[in-house]
Each structure stands twice: as structure tokens, then as C-alpha cells.
Amino acid sequence: MSTTxxxxxxxxxTRTAATHASVAVPVxxxxxxxxxxxxxxxxxxxxxxxxVAICAADGTLVGMATMERLLAxxxxxxxxxxxxxxxxTVTPATDQEEAAWxxxxxxxxxxxxxxxxxxxxxxxxxxxxLAVLLAEHDEDVARLGGFLGSSAVAxxxxxxxxxxxxxxxxxxxxxxLGGALLAAAIVGAFEHQLRTQVLIAxxxxxxxxxxxxxxxxxVTLAIRGLAAGVGIGRIAFREAVTGPLLGVMFALxxxxxxxxxxxEPRVAAAVAVALLVASSIATVLALALPWTxxxxxLDPAFGSGPLATVIQDLLSIVIYFLAATALVx
Amino acid sequence: MSTTxxxxxxxxxTRTAATHASVAVPVxxxxxxxxxxxxxxxxxxxxxxxxVAICAADGTLVGMATMERLLAxxxxxxxxxxxxxxxxTVTPATDQEEAAWxxxxxxxxxxxxxxxxxxxxxxxxxxxxLAVLLAEHDEDVARLGGFLGSSAVAxxxxxxxxxxxxxxxxxxxxxxLGGALLAAAIVGAFEHQLRTQVLIAxxxxxxxxxxxxxxxxxVTLAIRGLAAGVGIGRIAFREAVTGPLLGVMFALxxxxxxxxxxxEPRVAAAVAVALLVASSIATVLALALPWTxxxxxLDPAFGSGPLATVIQDLLSIVIYFLAATALVx
Numbered sequence: 126m127s128t129t130x131x132x133x134x135x136x137x138x139t140r141t142a143a144t145h146a147s148v149a150v151p152v153x154x155x156x157x158x159x160x161x162x163x164x165x166x167x168x169x170x171x172x173x174x175x176x177v178a179i180c181a182a183d184g185t186l187v188g189m190a191t192m193e194r195l196l197a198x199x200x201x202x203x204x205x206x207x208x209x210x211x212x213x214t215v216t217p218a219t220d221q222e223e224a225a226w227x228x229x230x231x232x233x234x235x236x237x238x239x240x241x242x243x244x245x246x247x248x249x250x251x252x253x254x255l256a257v258l259l260a261e262h263d264e265d266v267a268r269l270g271g272f273l274g275s276s277a278v279a280x281x282x283x284x285x286x287x288x289x290x291x292x293x294x295x296x297x298x299x300x301x302l303g304g305a306l307l308a309a310a311i312v313g314a315f316e317h318q319l320r321t322q323v324l325i326a327x328x329x330x331x332x333x334x335x336x337x338x339x340x341x342x343x344v345t346l347a348i349r350g351l352a353a354g355v356g357i358g359r360i361a362f363r364e365a366v367t368g369p370l371l372g373v374m375f376a377l378x379x380x381x382x383x384x385x386x387x388x389e390p391r392v393a394a395a396v397a398v399a400l401l402v403a404s405s406i407a408t409v410l411a412l413a414l415p416w417t418x419x420x421x422x423l424d425p426a427f428g429s430g431p432l433a434t435v436i437q438d439l440l441s442i443v444i445y446f447l448a449a450t451a452l453v454x
Numbered sequence: 455m456s457t458t459x460x461x462x463x464x465x466x467x468t469r470t471a472a473t474h475a476s477v478a479v480p481v482x483x484x485x486x487x488x489x490x491x492x493x494x495x496x497x498x499x500x501x502x503x504x505x506v507a508i509c510a511a512d513g514t515l516v517g518m519a520t521m522e523r524l525l526a527x528x529x530x531x532x533x534x535x536x537x538x539x540x541x542x543t544v545t546p547a548t549d550q551e552e553a554a555w556x557x558x559x560x561x562x563x564x565x566x567x568x569x570x571x572x573x574x575x576x577x578x579x580x581x582x583x584l585a586v587l588l589a590e591h592d593e594d595v596a597r598l599g600g601f602l603g604s605s606a607v608a609x610x611x612x613x614x615x616x617x618x619x620x621x622x623x624x625x626x627x628x629x630x631l632g633g634a635l636l637a638a639a640i641v642g643a644f645e646h647q648l649r650t651q652v653l654i655a656x657x658x659x660x661x662x663x664x665x666x667x668x669x670x671x672x673v674t675l676a677i678r679g680l681a682a683g684v685g686i687g688r689i690a691f692r693e694a695v696t697g698p699l700l701g702v703m704f705a706l707x708x709x710x711x712x713x714x715x716x717x718e719p720r721v722a723a724a725v726a727v728a729l730l731v732a733s734s735i736a737t738v739l740a741l742a743l744p745w746t747x748x749x750x751x752l753d754p755a756f757g758s759g760p761l762a763t764v765i766q767d768l769l770s771i772v773i774y775f776l777a778a779t780a781l782v783x
Contacts, residue, residue, distance in 0.1 A: 163496065167489075170526040175504055175580070192521055203522040229584045251504070251580030255558045258584060266693035267674060287695050291703075294671050298700065301667045302707060305660025306715070312656040313716075319652050325650055326655040327641045330662055334767055338630045338760055342623050345596060367619050371627065374620075378631060379547025386635070387642075431667055438663055 147172040149246040151318055155179050160200035162190075173250035177234045179208045186237050186245040188212060214239045217246065222261040225254045265348065268360055298432040304435035308442055315446040318454045324392045325449045328383070329442065332396060336441040337405035337434055339371055343411035344433055361412055368408030372401035395452045399445035406444070407437060476501040479577040482533055484508050484516055489529035491519075502579035504564045508537045515566050515574040517541060527596040543568045546575065554583045594677065626760040638769055644775040647783045653721045654778045657712070658771065661725060665732035665770040666763055668700055670741035674760055690741055697737030701730035724781045728774035729748035735773070736766060 128191035149172040153162045162177055177195065188208030198207045213231040215224045215238055228236045228249075236249040285293075312319070312329070319326055343364050350360050376397035383393035414433050478501040482491045491506055506524065506570055508517035517537030527536045544553045544567055557565045557578075560780040565578040616621075641648070641658070672693050679689050705726035712722035743762050 160496075163492075166525050168526070168528070169524050174521045174525055192503045193500050196495050196497070196503055199497065225584065226588065229581070229588050232581060248534060251584065252558070254584055255554065255580065255587065258587045258591065259555065259558050262587065262594070265591070287692050287699065290675075290692060290696050291699060294668075294696075294700065295703075297671075298664070298667055298704075301664050302660075302704065305657070305664055305708075306711065308659040308663070309656040309712075309716075312659070313653075315648070316652060319655055320646075323645060323648050323652075324642075327638040328634070329655070329658055330637040330641070330767060330771060332762070333659055333662070334637070335627070335630050335634055338627055338763075339623075341760075342626075346619075363614075363616050363619060366616050367623075370616065370620060371623070374624075375627075375631065379634075382635065383638075385640075386553065397590075431670075434663070434667075438659060444660060 147248050147250045147253070150174070150250075151177045152245065153177050153190075155181065155205035155208070156203050158201045159190075159195050159198040159204055159207060162204055163195055173235065173248050175250060176212075176233075176248065177204070178245050178248060179204055180236060180245045184244045186212065186214065186239050186243060189233075189235075189237055191233075191235075191320050209233075212237050214243060215249070221257045224249060225258045225261070230256055279434055301431060301435060304439060308439055311439065311446070312443050317449065318446065318450055319452045322389075322392065322449075324387060324389050325395070325453060327387070327445075328392070328396045329445065332403060332445045333438050333441045335375060335400060336407045336444075337437050339368060339404045340407035340411040340433060340437045343368070343408040344415060346414045347412055362417075364408040364412055369401070369405040372404030375400035375404060391453045392449070395445070395449040398452065399441070399448040401440045402448070403444045406440065410437060410440070465616070476577050476579045476582070479503070479579075480506045481509055481574065482506050482519075484510065484534035484537070485532050487530050487620055488519075488524050488527040488533055488536060492524055501578050502564065504579060505541075505562075505577065506533070507566060507574050507577060508533055509574045513573045515541065515543060515568050515572060518562075520562075520564075538562075541566045544578070545570060550586045553578060554587045554590070557583055579755055630760060630764060633768060637768060640771050640775070642766065644779065647775065647779055650783045651718075651721065651778075653716060653718050654724070654775075654782060657721070657725045658715070658774065661728050661732060661774045662767050662770045664704060664729060665736045665773075666766050668697060668733045669736035669740040669762060669766045672697070672737040673744060676741055676744045690745075693737040693741055698730070698734040701733030704729040704733060720782045721778070724774070724778040727781065728770070728777040731777070732770045732773045735769060739766060739769070 148171065151162070151166055151169075151171055151174060153165075166174065166177075174192060176189050176191045178186055179190060181187050183266065188210045189212030190204050190208040194207045197206070198204075213227050213233050213236050215236055217238060222238055228251075235251055236245040236254065238249060240246055281337070315325075346364065346399065347360055379400060380390075380393045380397040383396055384390045387393070411433060414436070476687060478499065480491070480498075480500055482494075495503065495506075503521060505518045505520045507515055508519060510516050517534065517539045518541030519533050519537040523536045525531070527533075542556050542562050542565050544556065544565055546567060546569070551566055557580075564580055565583065567575040567578060569575055579634055620763060644654075675693065676689055709719075709722045709726040712725055713719045716722070740762060743765075
């Protein structure tokens with residue numbers, strides 16, 4: 126029975142599980158009796174006593190015994206009989222959100238940290254896991270909403286001064302401003318079509334909005350799936366099918382409605398085709414962006430919100446005007 | 455020393471802290487020694503032994519002692535000397551996300567649950583708090599992305615069948631479809647202006663996008679603030695000032711740029727005025743929606759995402775065409 130004194134935080138890792146490992150935790154051998162472990166814990170100061178790490182002589186983590194199990198066991202039972210022989214573990218390089226999810230999925234409140242060879246490095250206690258999840262939650266929501274990660278702490282972001290709030294918002298808004306001017310240039314390239322049939326202009330906001338909404342749903346699904354440990358591959362196929370299906374539904378509703386309401390079947394056809402194509406592309410694009418960022422080692426949540434919206438919007442405008450060019454003018 | 459057997463879950467409460475209270479937890483009196491408490495916990499089965507609830511004779515919770523403190527204390531010390539005399543508590547009616555935030559802010563991993571008179575009802579253990587936070591996180595992200603709450607479990611939502619995914623998405627998309635047709639009708643009401651100056655059409659997507667982006671940032675801030683326990687009142691004033699400031703910046707950038715690039719100062723002026731007005735309104739509208747829903751007892755996150763976007767987009771179109779009518783035609 127000992128208290129581990131290994132420092133698992135070699136470098137200043139801020140985003141990995143290593144940051145949160147507690148080093149003053151109880152450690153015991155598999156053959157120690159529950160009584161002896163509990164006795165020896167008396168009078169000692171632990172950062173976390175939620176569970177005892179059970180290690181072999183070479184320091185390998187072979188199990189974890191929660192305080193509840195130690196208390197419930199009869200006194201002379203060796204701890205190996207009550208320990209979880211496959212405790213949830215992470216390495217110092219594990220992403221902190223992934224670590225927290227792993228604990229929840231295992232119904233455990235503490236996680237063991239081991240190095241590449243299985244040697245015990247420390248425990249991540251429940252209060253740290255809670256803090257990690259809150260911070261990650263906040264960051265995801267912030268990115269979806271168009272803030273940079275630096276303003277990710279909800280309480281401070283909500284109450285910070287007017288100038289700081291301007292500063293935290295401007296980066297994405299400037300990207301948006303560039304997108305807005307690009308959108309004007311794209312519409313401008315189809316000026317002739319607009320002059321020939323002004324009705325085309327009526328449906329630009331609607332097509333842009335609907336394709337954007339489909340993409341936003343997909344990107345949300347991808348971010349949530351990634352956080353929960355579901356690979357994008359498992360999401361991709363179904364989303365790729367869902368996009369065209371939604372597009373077909375949009376087309377089937379909008380074509381007759383616009384034909385009846387505006388008496389222009391060719392414009393109605395252009396809207397229907399644009400919605401079909403744009404929705405089909407929206408789900409694929411929405412998956413490609415977080416996937417690419419994930420591959421590059423960046424937070425996939427960056428691929429949502431403003432950036433995805435700008436790209437999606439510009440693409441929808443192009444698709445709609447191409448459809449209008451082909452079908453109307 | 456006893457194990458509490460009170461069942462705090464009278465009715466099928468699903469969103470409140472009561473759902474998560476653990477009932478088989480150690481309870482002791484303030485004058486009990488740490489040694490005695492630890493001795494009496496031996497051989498008993500607890501759902502959560504992270505902390506011991508310290509209760510007066512009438513059942514009132516007067517403190518909480520974590521396992522770490524009990525172990526560190528000298529044997530005969532009465533627990534009242536090592537307990538936290540103001541433990542973080544919630545009532546059964548407390549919102550579960552609020553309860554989880556409270557635990558994190560206090561640096562505690564377990565929360566005491568008490569009734570209106572301070573009588574101890576149970577403990578919410580750390581693994582439940584973790585699960586609550588994950589579920590809430592997931593739900594917020596889902597709503598921001600345009601899903602209904604019923605599809606809120608990330609793992610299942612990410613892998614569910616194509617038909618179920620269509621079903622979970624359609625409600626908001628149908629709202630969006632209605633919005634798209636309404637947008638067409640609004641643009642149609644300004645057909646004369648478009649025929650007079652086709653350049654007006656070029657900037658519709660950009661104005662809609664930028665005002666929407668400003669509103670999305672505010673709504674994100676409001677949701678995050680509410681989750682962290684910051685009232686909308688504290689956010690409102692600064693946001694109400696931030697909106698016009700962003701609008702002024704947009705106006706100062708777009709007016710010269712559009713004038714130079716498209717050689718139409720009157721259209722440039724209409725875009726600049728529209729961005730100023732729409733941005734100013736965007737932050738106020740973005741706060742009013744979650745605030746109203748919060749007042750009605752609904753999740754403020756519903757006021758974000760698709761609904762807010764549709765309303766914001768329609769309003770931006772109206773503002774832009776009114777500005778164009780006044781300044782261009």
C-alpha cells in the first residue's frame with residue numbers, strides 16, 4: 126500500500142487527460158486484504174479516495190477497487206476478488222472529453238491513467254471529470270454559435286465587457302463579411318438572368334436557408350457522434366442518403382406550391398431542383414468539414430457554425446442560379 | 455450512523471435533481487468521531503461512499519464530510535471538525551443541469567439533497583452528475599443544430615436509421631419551408647424596387663447572413679449564461695450595446711467597399727443602414743426569445759437554432775428592402 130508520487134504531466138499539456146490526473150491516490154497490491162487496505166488508508170491525505178488502484182509489483186495497473194466495494198467486502202477478502210479487473214483507463218495523450226465519456230459509459234466516476242506499457246500513473250477524480258465536461262460543453266456550444274475558443278468560459282463570456290465581446294466575435298464576423306461580398310459577386314454574375322426573370326430573386330433566401338438548415342443538422346450530428354465515440358464513417362452513409370431524401374421531399378412540396386402561388390412553373394422547377402441538389406450536397410459537405418478538421422487534429426466543432434454556414438450558403442447560391450439558368454432563362 | 459432509506463423520488467420526475475439522488479449513503483451525527491464513522495462503514499453496502507452526510511437528530515443536514523477528509527483526520531476527532539458545514543445542496547425540484555454546475559463550482563463531486571425544511575433526503579453521486587452533464591450537453595447541441603429533444607442521445611442519434619433521422623429533422627425543416635415561402639412573398643412585395651435596381655438583389659444573402667451571425671452569437675451567449683447561472687438581465691444591457699456597435703462597424707466597412715466595387719453609393723448606403731439596423735435588432739431579438747421561453751418554463755435552448763434563424767432572416771429581409779426603398783428607389 127502506497128501513495129503514488131509519479132508526476133504524469135511531463136509537459137504543459139492542456140487538452141489531454143494528463144492535466145487532470147490526481148497523483149496522491151491510494152495504491153495497493155492484488156493480494157492485499159480489503160481490511161488491510163482500509164486500515165492503511167487511515168490517517169493519510171489523498172487527493173482522491175474514490176477508488177484504490179491495484180498494481181502489480183512492476184507498477185502495472187491490474188485493477189481498480191471502488192471505496193463502495195472495499196467497504197462492502199468481508200475483511201479478509203483479497204482485493205483482487207472485489208476489484209474491477211478491467212478498469213477504465215486512459216493514457217496521458219487521451220483527449221479529455223473522450224476520457225470523461227469513457228468514465229460515464231463504464232458507470233465509473235474515476236478513471237485510471239496508465240502509460241503506453243500499462244504502468245499506473247494516477248487517477249482522474251470525479252470532480253475533475255465534471256469540470257472537464259462542463260468546459261467541453263461550453264466550448265462546443267461557443268463554437269457552434271460563432272465564438273472563438275478563447276471566450277469559452279460561459280460565466281465570464283456572459284458578463285465580459287462590451288469591448289471584449291466585440292473582440293471575441295469579430296474574427297468569424299469578418300469571415301462572414303467576406304462571404305457576404307462574395308455572395309454579392311456570385312449573384313452579380315447572374316445579373317442577366319435576374320433582369321430576364323425577377324422572380325428568381327424571390328427564392329434566394331429560402332433556398333439558402335433550407336440547404337443551410339439541412340447542413341446544420343448534419344454537422345450537429347457529426348460533432349455529437351464524435352464526442353460520443355461514434356466514428357464519422359458510421360454516420361456518413363446514412364447522412365449521405367438522408368440528404369437527397371430530404372431534397373426530394375422539398376422538391377415535391379415546393380414545385381406545386383410555387384407553381385400555384387406564383388404561376389411560374391419554370392422558376393418553381395428551378396427552386397425544386399436547386400433544393401434537391403443543395404440538400405444532397407449539404408449533408409456530405411457538413412460531414413467533410415468536421416472530418417477534415419478531426420483528421421488534422423483540430424476540434425471538429427470548428428467545422429460547424431460560421432465557417433460551414435458561409436461555405437454552404439455560397440454553394441447554395443451557385444446551385445440555385447445554375448438551375449435557374451438552365452431551366453428559366 | 456445509519457443508512458438513509460428515504461425515497462426522494464415521489465413522482466416520476468425526469469428533469470429534476472430528485473431523479474438522481476442516491477439513497478443508500480452513509481449518514482452520521484456531528485459528534486461522531488471520524489474513527490467510529492469509518493469503522494461503522496465497514497461491511498456495509500452503499501450506493502455512494504464518496505461523502506458522509508452529517509445530520510442533526512431531527513434529520514436536518516448540517517454538514518458533509520468527504521472520504522478524503524475522514525481518512526486524513528485523526529481518529530478521535532469529532533466529524534463536525536472536519537466536515538464542510540455548508541455543503542452544496544439542492545432540493546428535489548432543482549433543475550439537474552443547475553445541480554451539476556453547483557457541484558462543479560464548489561469543487562465537490564457529490565451534492566446533498568434536502569427538502570424545503572433542510573431535512574436530508576439523499577446524495578447525488580459523482581457518476582450521476584457526470585451522466586446528467588453529458589445528457590444536457592448533448593441536448594443543447596442538438597437543439598442548436600435543429601433537432602428535437604427526443605433525438606437527444608448522441609450515440610443513438612448518430613447511428614439511427616435513415617427513416618428515423620428524417621422524422622427527427624422534419625419538424626424544424628417544415629418550419630423552415632414555411633419561412634422560405636414567406637421570404638419569397640416579402641421579396642415579392644418589393645418587386646418594383648428590384649426591377650428598378652437589380653443590384654439590390656445582390657446583397658440580400660449577405661445582409662441576411664451577417665445579421666443572423668450576430669444573433670446566433672448572442673443566443674449562444676444567453677444559453678451558456680443561463681446554464682452557468684448568469685441571469686439574462688446581466689447579459690442584456692451589454693448585448694444591446696454590442697449589437698449597434700457591430701452594426702456601425704459593418705456599415706463603415708461595407709459602404710466604401712460596395713461603393714468602390716459596384717459603383718452604386720445608394721445601394722451601398724442601403725446595405726450599410728440595413729446592417730446597422732438589423733444587427734442592433736438581432737442581439738435584442740436573440741435575447742428576447744430564450745428569455746421568453748425561460749419565463750414560460752421551457753428550455754431556453756429551444757429559442758436558438760432554427761426558430762430564431764427563421765425569424766431573424768425574415769426580419770433582416772424586411773429591414774433591407776425598406777432601407778433600399780428609402781435610399782435607392
